[in-house]
Amino acid sequence: MEKDLKILAEQYKNELFDNVIPFWMANSVDAESGGFFTCLDRDGKVFDTDKFVWLQGREVWMFASLYNKVEQRAEWLEMALHGARFLLDHGRNPDGDWYFSLNREGKPLVEAYNIFSDCFATMAFGQLSIATGDELYATVAKTTFENILRRSSNPKGKYNKTIAETRPLKGFSLPMILCNLSLEIEHLLPAELVDATIEKCVREVMDVFYNEEMGLILENVGPDGSISDSFEGRLLNPGHAIEAMWFIMDLSVRLKRPELAQKAVKIILRTLQYGWDNEFGGIFYFLDCKGYPPQQLEWDQKLWWVHVETLISLIKGYELTGDKACFDWFEKVHDYTWSHFPDPGKGEWFGYLNRRGEVLLSLKGGKWKGCFHVPRGLFQVWKTLERIENL
Amino acid sequence: MEKDLKILAEQYKNELFDNVIPFWMANSVDAESGGFFTCLDRDGKVFDTDKFVWLQGREVWMFASLYNKVEQRAEWLEMALHGARFLLDHGRNPDGDWYFSLNREGKPLVEAYNIFSDCFATMAFGQLSIATGDELYATVAKTTFENILRRSSNPKGKYNKTIAETRPLKGFSLPMILCNLSLEIEHLLPAELVDATIEKCVREVMDVFYNEEMGLILENVGPDGSISDSFEGRLLNPGHAIEAMWFIMDLSVRLKRPELAQKAVKIILRTLQYGWDNEFGGIFYFLDCKGYPPQQLEWDQKLWWVHVETLISLIKGYELTGDKACFDWFEKVHDYTWSHFPDPGKGEWFGYLNRRGEVLLSLKGGKWKGCFHVPRGLFQVWKTLERIENL
Numbered sequence: 014m015e016k017d018l019k020i021l022a023e024q025y026k027n028e029l030f031d032n033v034i035p036f037w038m039a040n041s042v043d044a045e046s047g048g049f050f051t052c053l054d055r056d057g058k059v060f061d062t063d064k065f066v067w068l069q070g071r072e073v074w075m076f077a078s079l080y081n082k083v084e085q086r087a088e089w090l091e092m093a094l095h096g097a098r099f100l101l102d103h104g105r106n107p108d109g110d111w112y113f114s115l116n117r118e119g120k121p122l123v124e125a126y127n128i129f130s131d132c133f134a135t136m137a138f139g140q141l142s143i144a145t146g147d148e149l150y151a152t153v154a155k156t157t158f159e160n161i162l163r164r165s166s167n168p169k170g171k172y173n174k175t176i177a178e179t180r181p182l183k184g185f186s187l188p189m190i191l192c193n194l195s196l197e198i199e200h201l202l203p204a205e206l207v208d209a210t211i212e213k214c215v216r217e218v219m220d221v222f223y224n225e226e227m228g229l230i231l232e233n234v235g236p237d238g239s240i241s242d243s244f245e246g247r248l249l250n251p252g253h254a255i256e257a258m259w260f261i262m263d264l265s266v267r268l269k270r271p272e273l274a275q276k277a278v279k280i281i282l283r284t285l286q287y288g289w290d291n292e293f294g295g296i297f298y299f300l301d302c303k304g305y306p307p308q309q310l311e312w313d314q315k316l317w318w319v320h321v322e323t324l325i326s327l328i329k330g331y332e333l334t335g336d337k338a339c340f341d342w343f344e345k346v347h348d349y350t351w352s353h354f355p356d357p358g359k360g361e362w363f364g365y366l367n368r369r370g371e372v373l374l375s376l377k378g379g380k381w382k383g384c385f386h387v388p389r390g391l392f393q394v395w396k397t398l399e400r401i402e403n404l
Numbered sequence: 405m406e407k408d409l410k411i412l413a414e415q416y417k418n419e420l421f422d423n424v425i426p427f428w429m430a431n432s433v434d435a436e437s438g439g440f441f442t443c444l445d446r447d448g449k450v451f452d453t454d455k456f457v458w459l460q461g462r463e464v465w466m467f468a469s470l471y472n473k474v475e476q477r478a479e480w481l482e483m484a485l486h487g488a489r490f491l492l493d494h495g496r497n498p499d500g501d502w503y504f505s506l507n508r509e510g511k512p513l514v515e516a517y518n519i520f521s522d523c524f525a526t527m528a529f530g531q532l533s534i535a536t537g538d539e540l541y542a543t544v545a546k547t548t549f550e551n552i553l554r555r556s557s558n559p560k561g562k563y564n565k566t567i568a569e570t571r572p573l574k575g576f577s578l579p580m581i582l583c584n585l586s587l588e589i590e591h592l593l594p595a596e597l598v599d600a601t602i603e604k605c606v607r608e609v610m611d612v613f614y615n616e617e618m619g620l621i622l623e624n625v626g627p628d629g630s631i632s633d634s635f636e637g638r639l640l641n642p643g644h645a646i647e648a649m650w651f652i653m654d655l656s657v658r659l660k661r662p663e664l665a666q667k668a669v670k671i672i673l674r675t676l677q678y679g680w681d682n683e684f685g686g687i688f689y690f691l692d693c694k695g696y697p698p699q700q701l702e703w704d705q706k707l708w709w710v711h712v713e714t715l716i717s718l719i720k721g722y723e724l725t726g727d728k729a730c731f732d733w734f735e736k737v738h739d740y741t742w743s744h745f746p747d748p749g750k751g752e753w754f755g756y757l758n759r760r761g762e763v764l765l766s767l768k769g770g771k772w773k774g775c776f777h778v779p780r781g782l783f784q785v786w787k788t789l790e791r792i793e794n795l
Contacts, residue, residue: 054697063634063635116571121567122571123567124565175515176513178511179511243452303451305451306765306766306767308770308771310701310764311701365701367704373701374698375697376697379697380635
């Protein structure tokens with residue numbers, strides 16, 4: 014298998030540097046108004062100029078990460094700084110919360126209702142503070158992180174339309190992302206805060222949202238982890254649950270708690286068993302844990318990020334536990350992914366396939382797809398394969 | 405063609421009374437907590453007990469309408485009164501605005517952010533006031549209608565997350581539905597208010613949202629009808645535009661302005677030309693007016709209401725203008741609809757098909773599909789065919 018892993022690692026690395034990063038460098042820079050275009054068609058042509066703060070932050074993070082973790086290339090740092098300038102100039106409202114979207118020039122279009130804008134801004138400025146040592150970036154990352162913690166009990170604030178008295182529910186996304194975020198900006202926070210945040214989020218993800226009986230992670234649960242027999246309460250997002258497991262495995266290394274990785278692998282394998290489409294291949298986007306029709310009309314589609322995140326989790330699971338089932342699944346998901354998402358000769362990957370695996374939207378970037386999951390995933394799988402090979 | 409029309413009319417009438425209305429009478433009544441279940445699986449079994457105010461109001465309206473327009477059957481009136489009691493007891497917040505959803509017992513789950521809850525409540529109590537002559541129902545319909553007009557410049561109120569200063573946009577849904585609503589409760593309003601509302605809405609629909617150059621109706625436009633080159637501004641919803649055209653044709657009869665019906669037919673035919681799926685048949689759910697990828701991942705799906713509303717508009721267009729193209733399209737959409745949506749032996753119709761016309765969700769009712777589009781459409785087509793036959 015040793016030779017195979019080396020070839021595999023090369024495949025991920027080459028795709029990252031030959032087909033994906035060049036696509037974003039060539040097509041996403043708005044030299045006139047600053048920031049990044051992310052709505053790019055199959056060939057990389059801009060079809061919409063709105064700027065979505067999630068994706069601005071993610072692209073800054075990606076280039077700063079490459080600079081920090083691969084090689085200190087000036088062009089990568091310049092990409093990150095280009096996005097950071099736009100975000101600093103236009104991204105925040107007077108309270109310091111990050112807008113959801115801006116127009117091309119940076120005027121706000123959609124209010125700061127979405128706390129994940131803040132999460133990706135934190136990641137962006139956290140990496141940039143490592144890249145540059147600039148105190149300004151460190152401060153932005155730190156204060157944004159503090160705002161996230163402050164808002165975490167009601168992330169949507171005044172835009173929250175649900176009435177908690179009738180049915181109190183909390184969502185999986187925030188504790189999940191905090192597992193990752195706390196490691197991303199560990200260098201900026203007091204050790205006690207990092208430890209406490211990690212401890213709390215690991216418990217939430219692995220005990221509260223994870224339902225022992227089903228062996229699955231629910232997207233929304235009652236305050237104590239109880240199941241709500243409602244559309245929200247029955248919702249499964251397999252890609253989301255599996256993505257969270259590699260954040261947990263990273264923490265299992267950091268905390269030296271191998272049993273966390275063992276449990277993560279168990280959840281990954283069970284989620285794949287439930288979420289894999291035995292008829293057409295690929296992983297479903299949404300499912301109902303009781304098998305009822307989900308609300309989401311896109312439930313049966315095959316999305317790029319779901320498959321990319323699954324590859325990361327499976328290969329890390331194999332690295333940390335040696336479980337052969339992880340590698341077998343990795344090969345299966347690898348084959349599906351590489352035969353469906355890449356667009357040879359055109360750069361980047363397709364994002365949205367229908368159930369049969371046919372291209373549903375030919376865009377390479379849009380409102381939710383930017384320079385993030387594909388390059389991060391290629392990087393993570395490449396590096397993990399290298400580590401396994403060097404064991 | 406005369407005999408054909410008679411047989412066709414029977415087909416619509418029989419489906420209404422043999423397969424659709426019995427389904428809702430048998431399966432949707434919550435005898436314990438009041439109101440209606442609408443989340444019903446293929447066989448009519450309840451899979452979720454939440455109560456969505458749109459659908460509560462629509463079912464009340466449907467049964468009251470049958471009572472008023474077909475026959476004064478006590479069981480139909482009792483269905484309407486059953487739903488009305490639940491709505492009166494639980495549906496409104498202290499300001500008199502209608503919640504979006506309630507739990508089974510009637511406790512509010514989602515705040516009154518959605519003005520269409522109020523629109524369907526107005527329709528429900530308007531028809532019920534005709535059915536019973538009860539002053540209470542008339543008052544509820546009237547005050548709700550006044551609230552809608554009061555809220556119409558910012559329907560989402562404090563839940564509106566868009567920043568109008570950057571990109572002022574208004575939506576098609578409200579003026580469209582007011583075209584219909586003003587006739588629904590005409591009997592309760594001062595004539596001047598009805599006339600003024602109709603005048604304003606017809607202008608909005610036919611001049612402001614209708615884009616002459618493209619020949620299409622846009623879902624969102626600037627205050628003056630200008631196109632916004634953004635996801636929202638480029639959005640087309642063919643079923644929505646076509647549905648609005650039968651409201652306009654009803655108004656053309658009421659206002660004795662046949663040129664309105666002529667223009668409506670032109671828009672219907674152009675929208676079908678743009679929105680019909682030449683590869684797999686059926687009408688797309690969402691499109692981008694410039695042919696770019698739309699935001700909506702469900703864009704290529706074939707929805708029951710789109711096809712039902714199109715049948716109504718085409719047959720009314722044929723009735724009012726005699727345009728043979730309307731009848732040709734009617735036959736084409738009729739064939740697609742009847743060969744894909746009904747579920748013989750099980751009652752009601754499927755709602756959600758994928759692009760190929762295969763069943764995507766097997767439910768008969770859900771969060772958005774209730775006792776409304778199918779029975780209203782069957783009724784409207786049946787009655788219109790009868791009128792054409794008797795011409």
